Amino acid sequence: MNLKDKVVVITGASKGLGEALADSFSKEGCKVVVSARSKEALEALASRIGGYAVQADVRAEKQLLDLADKAAKKYGRIDVWVNNAGVRIPHSELNEIDWKRAHDMMEVNYFGTAYGTKAALKYMKKQQSGIILNILSTSALQGRAKSSAYAASKYAARGFTDAMRNEVKEDGITVIGVYPGGMKTNFFDEQVPDDIGKYMDARLVAEKIIGNLKIDTPETEQTIRRPNT
Numbered sequence: 001m002n003l004k005d006k007v008v009v010i011t012g013a014s015k016g017l018g019e020a021l022a023d024s025f026s027k028e029g030c031k032v033v034v035s036a037r038s039k040e041a042l043e044a045l046a047s048r049i050g051g052y053a054v055q056a057d058v059r060a061e062k063q064l065l066d067l068a069d070k071a072a073k074k075y076g077r078i079d080v081w082v083n084n085a086g087v088r089i090p091h092s093e094l095n096e097i098d099w100k101r102a103h104d105m106m107e108v109n110y111f112g113t114a115y116g117t118k119a120a121l122k123y124m125k126k127q128q129s130g131i132i133l134n135i136l137s138t139s140a141l142q143g144r145a146k147s148s149a150y151a152a153s154k155y156a157a158r159g160f161t162d163a164m165r166n167e168v169k170e171d172g173i174t175v176i177g178v179y180p181g182g183m184k185t186n187f188f189d190e191q192v193p194d195d196i197g198k199y200m201d202a203r204l205v206a207e208k209i210i211g212n213l214k215i216d217t218p219e220t221e222q223t224i225r226r227p228n229t
């Protein structure tokens, strides 16, 4: 796909991978709509890349439908929608899991992805074209000890992604699941892994995601592991 002038919406764009994706899509000449809850960070990013900031909490379906409406009203269409917003809770054994936080994580990581997809499809189905990118994790490929709640939220989003890919393929819409390994972002502020120094730079991961979109037939499942893992 030639990305020039394509309209791209990114959730969870106030920092980390979402921000790196916003920068990279912008360098490709895309019209980028950046969304998250943090207003100031979003506005600073939008002004840096010449994009459009729309505040939204992905746990609220209505806010994502509004995000799609605002993006389409401003730029006329939606070509790429990235469901990137995500949260984690500290690694812990089953008995130590904070269930309130685990429920909230499911709201963001799974329901946020589902609501975002529904909002994007409102426009992509009319266009009979579009790409939906769901940022999952290698934790959606392999259940790791002490990460059961996070893995469950990402496996849920993975199952949703696979089903949606089949549901909309006749509409000219491609649904891509991206499975990154560890990235050095604020994701780990609450519990920093000992080997975070070996984690990937989010900008590198963003470049790989965009590289996949630029080929004629993108991989619909893209795993991006850190070197030597």
Ligand SMILES: NC(=O)c1ccc[n+]([C@@H]2O[C@H](COP(=O)([O-])OP(=O)(O)OC[C@H]3O[C@@H](n4cnc5c(N)ncnc54)[C@H](OP(=O)(O)O)[C@@H]3O)[C@@H](O)[C@H]2O)c1
Residues within 6 Å of the ligand: 011, 012, 013, 014, 015, 016, 017, 018, 035, 036, 037, 038, 039, 056, 057, 058, 059, 084, 085, 086, 087, 108, 135, 136, 137, 138, 179, 180, 181, 182, 183, 184, 185, 186, 187, 188, 202
């Ligand atoms: N870092 C890793 O090692 C890693 C590995 C594999 C997959 N991932 C996935 O990659 C994605 C990005 O993670 P990251 O590492 O960039 O994390 P991050 O630096 O913590 O950024 C997370 C983003 O999600 C947004 N967000 C969180 N809750 C939200 C909500 N309720 N509504 C809207 N936005 C919300 C945050 O913005 P606000 O707080 O401003 O709303 C922020 O922009 C996530 O889906 C994560 O699961 C990360």
